[in-house]
Amino acid sequence: MTWIAGGTFAMGSADFYPEERPVHQVAVDGFWIDTAPVTVTQFRRFVKQTGYVTLAERAPVAADYPAADPALLVPGSLVFQPATGPVDLRDVRNWWAYVPGASWRHPEGPGSDLSRRDQHPVTHVAFGDALAYAAWAGKELPTEAEWEFAARGGLAGAAFAWGDELAPGGEQLANTWQGEFPWQNLLLDGYAGTSPVGAFTANGYGLHDMAGNVWEWTSDYFRSRHQPDAAKACCVPRNPRVGAEDVRGPAEQIPRRVIKGGSHLCAPSYCLRFRPAARQGEAVDTSTSHIGFRCALRPG
Numbered sequence: 001m002t003w004i005a006g007g008t009f010a011m012g013s014a015d016f017y018p019e020e021r022p023v024h025q026v027a028v029d030g031f032w033i034d035t036a037p038v039t040v041t042q043f044r045r046f047v048k049q050t051g052y053v054t055l056a057e058r059a060p061v062a063a064d065y066p067a068a069d070p071a072l073l074v075p076g077s078l079v080f081q082p083a084t085g086p087v088d089l090r091d092v093r094n095w096w097a098y099v100p101g102a103s104w105r106h107p108e109g110p111g112s113d114l115s116r117r118d119q120h121p122v123t124h125v126a127f128g129d130a131l132a133y134a135a136w137a138g139k140e141l142p143t144e145a146e147w148e149f150a151a152r153g154g155l156a157g158a159a160f161a162w163g164d165e166l167a168p169g170g171e172q173l174a175n176t177w178q179g180e181f182p183w184q185n186l187l188l189d190g191y192a193g194t195s196p197v198g199a200f201t202a203n204g205y206g207l208h209d210m211a212g213n214v215w216e217w218t219s220d221y222f223r224s225r226h227q228p229d230a231a232k233a234c235c236v237p238r239n240p241r242v243g244a245e246d247v248r249g250p251a252e253q254i255p256r257r258v259i260k261g262g263s264h265l266c267a268p269s270y271c272l273r274f275r276p277a278a279r280q281g282e283a284v285d286t287s288t289s290h291i292g293f294r295c296a297l298r299p300g
C-alpha cells in the first residue's frame, strides 16, 4: 500500500460531464491505499482461504428481478464484445452481452481462463464482492473523495492523473481505448483488454492504474451531481462519504455506488472518463469485464 498524506483539494471538474460538477472543496485525512488494483492472484488467495463465491457465480434470485427473462437468471456476468463496425452508441447492448458462466475465473465466459493474467486486475466483481475481499484483507474500500485525491497525485485541478495533456508527446500513459469505440481499437497503448497492474507509469503519489485499465468501486452511493461548496470556509467537508444514507431515486430499484478511473474501454470519442474527476454510478449487483477495485486503510 502507499501512504497518502491528507489535504484539502478541489474535487470534481467543470470541463467535462455534468455529474462531475460542481467543483467543490473537500478535505481528507491521511490514509493508505493499494498501490495498484487488486490482482487475480490476490483475489484467488482470498477465494482459496475463504471459499467465497462471487455474485456472478451465483444464480440470481427470481424474486429480486421480477421483470427479468427467467432464461437469464443463471450465473453470469457482462462481457464486452467489440462490434464489427460503427453502431448506435446510445444502445449499450451493441457491445455488452450477459454471458452465462462469465466470472472472474472466466473473464470472457466458459472456455476463457486466466492464463497470463495473474497480475491483471481481477474483474467481474460486484460491489459486495469487493467489500468481502476488503473485509478479509482487514481493509475497506476508499471513499470517492479519497480515491479522487489519490488519483490526482498532487496535481491540483489537472484534467488527467499526469497533467492536462491527453497523450503528452504522443505517449499513452494509461490503458484506454484509442480509435472509434466500440469497433476500432488501434491498440496504441499495446492492450486490447486489461493490462498487468503497473504496466503504465505511476502518478505523482506512486499509484498505478488510477486511470484506465479497470473502473474501481468506491464506498460512496452515487448522486448525479456533487454537493456545492459550503457557504463558509469553516465548513469544508472533512472525509465526506455518501454512504450513511441510501440516496436512490424513486425509480432506482438497485442502489448504485460510485466507480472511478475509467477503463480500457474508455475512448475519448465516446467516454473521456479516465480522469480523476470522472465518475459513474454502477448498480451494486453489476459485474463486468472492466470493473475491479482497490482497498484503503485508515489509521486507527
Ligand SMILES: [Ca+2]
Residues within 6 Å of the ligand: 175, 176, 177, 178, 187, 189, 190, 191, 192, 193, 264
Ligand atoms: Ca488499450
